[in-house]
Amino acid sequence: MTHAQAPFGRWDPSPLTEVVASFSGLEAGWWVAGGLAIELAVGHPIRSHDDIDVLLLRQDQLVAQQALAGWQWWCADPPGSLRPWMPDEVLSLGVHDIWCRPGPDHPWRIQVMLDESCGHEWVSRRDSQVRRPISTLGMTSAAGIPFLAPDVQLYYKAKAPRPKDEEDFDAVLPLLTEQQRRWLADAITQTYGPHPWNKRLEA
Numbered sequence: 001m002t003h004a005q006a007p008f009g010r011w012d013p014s015p016l017t018e019v020v021a022s023f024s025g026l027e028a029g030w031w032v033a034g035g036l037a038i039e040l041a042v043g044h045p046i047r048s049h050d051d052i053d054v055l056l057l058r059q060d061q062l063v064a065q066q067a068l069a070g071w072q073w074w075c076a077d078p079p080g081s082l083r084p085w086m087p088d089e090v091l092s093l094g095v096h097d098i099w100c101r102p103g104p105d106h107p108w109r110i111q112v113m114l115d116e117s118c119g120h121e122w123v124s125r126r127d128s129q130v131r132r133p134i135s136t137l138g139m140t141s142a143a144g145i146p147f148l149a150p151d152v153q154l155y156y157k158a159k160a161p162r163p164k165d166e167e168d169f170d171a172v173l174p175l176l177t178e179q180q181r182r183w184l185a186d187a188i189t190q191t192y193g194p195h196p197w198n199k200r201l202e203a
Contacts (some may be wrong), residue, residue, distance in 0.1 A: 012107035028060035031138040040147040127191040151180040
């Protein structure tokens, strides 16, 4: 579900500092995702953002309710209808998008994304053949903020790149290591087939 598709109120993304304060100290892994993850990898702002994403593993999904106690949480049931996410409700496979706001009269502030895992491996929700150790799923900024590794974030963005995704790709491409480029090119080919990004990744 995209924000433009859902007439459920406006967005006013939480500042990154507020997100970090809410999720830090929890006994589960979490990572800033989306365009802000790319900015944290690059080390400076790239563009404006309509939302702020936090990635959790499905096994740790209730951490979102702990971090945002007292908030409203709405999950997107396929193919994209929002409904309240009840306290302590374990969301099933296929539900991976949660919108969060402090109350009914407030704008949406944080979007939580759920990804899959198997043992010590992260498993792409788009292709179960695409995996990597959970220990390599994220990185940490100089300020100590955990964020989704740029090659993983670009893998998701590669499905149907929008102008902002192309902008993110251009910004972080020079910083990708040879290993990250190789992993990303292989993952894109495995899931999406031939892709215009791969020539640049292999250059």
